Amino acid sequence: MTCGRVMRLLPGYLDGALPDSLGPEGHARIGSHLETCPSCRRELERHRRIQRMVSLTARPAPPPELGVRIRAAVSSARALGGFGGRLRRSKDRLELMLENIFEPLALPATGGIVVALFVFALVYQVLGAGMPVGAATPDSPTNLLQPARLEALAGFQMSELEEMTRTGGQHPLLVEAMVDAGGQAVSYRVISSQLDENTQRELEQVLFFSRFRPQMSFGRPTSGGRVILSFSQIRVRG
Ligand SMILES: [Zn+2]
Secondary structure, three states: OOHHHHHHHHHHHHHOOOOHHHOOOHHHHHHHHHHHOHHHHHHHHHHHHHHHHHHHOOOOOOOOOHHHHHHHHHHHHHHHOHHHHHHHHHHHHHHHHHHHHHHHHHHHHHOOEEEEEEEEEEOOOOOOOOOOOOOOOOOOOHHHEEOOEEEEOOOOOOHHHHHHHHHOOOOOEEEEEEEOOOOOEEEEEEOOOOOOHHHHHHHHHHHHHOEEEOEEEOOEEEOOEEEEEEEEEEEEEO
16 A cells, blocks of 8 residues: 555544445554554644644634524515515505505695685587577577587686685586687676676686687587586595
């Protein structure tokens, strides 16, 4: 047995863990070589010293919070994993998204009672029986006459109108506007209530700058169209 081979086998010789290929007499053969070879004995002594030093070194203790951290990591991995976890996470994301979308809209409603003025236009057929809105009755066949309608309401600051609809109770302010062939309101009539001068001026401005589609007779715009505008308000309680 050569010195090189013996030196490679020395750690196993010391631990009693020699390769099986050496056979049952391997330990004895290395032992007899060591008796005759001083350099291999020195190498054996070096290995023994190393072993002693390693055994004297204090084993590093794990940090005291390691167990807690491992348990926390395991439980959070369990919570995140699986289909249920993914579902929960996407639900959270959806809730956050909806919150971001609706939060700006929700702000006004949380400020108490918010009064918003909603304006909508009603179009009615002036051709039906019994509507006392003017003496002129069109000569044309009724089924080919299309009524005028509101296309765009002028966006004015309507403080007086707003104030009126706010204090006016449940009744909306009803205004009937007469529309000429050019889609312009040429006159109007307040149906529901009396207006003061300021409110009337605002109403006239709104009507003048609003766009209407004129009444159509046989596909041609004609004057004499009538549009009913209803100014009402909706209270939102936050
Ligand atoms: Zn040797």
